[in-house]
Amino acid sequence: MALLVAVLLARASLVKGVDCNPSFLDPCVPAFKDPKAQATDACCDNLEEKKPCLCVWYMDPETSRYFKMPGADHVSASCGVEFPYRKTCH
Incomplete structure (x- = not known):
């Protein structure tokens, strides 16, 4: 069972060979x-690349909150x- 959980977590963090670590946000x-703050180049580059x-x-409860914040x-x-x-x- 633990192996199945590890595999599912690994799959969720890699999409089409892209590392989806939330730290990129x-x-x-x-x-x-x-909403008055300017998105940095690093922010935009990460969003484009990822x-x-x-x-x-968006589907992860931990990171979905960012997409609902005032400046999204x-x-x-x-x-x-x-x-x-x-x-x-x-």
């Missing part, structure tokens, strides 16, 4: 929290990365 946190992870993060729409627009919604994540 760290540079975006200030901009997620404050597009395959967006649904993983601003981050999405300023980085040019459309955030997923439950209906677009399978």
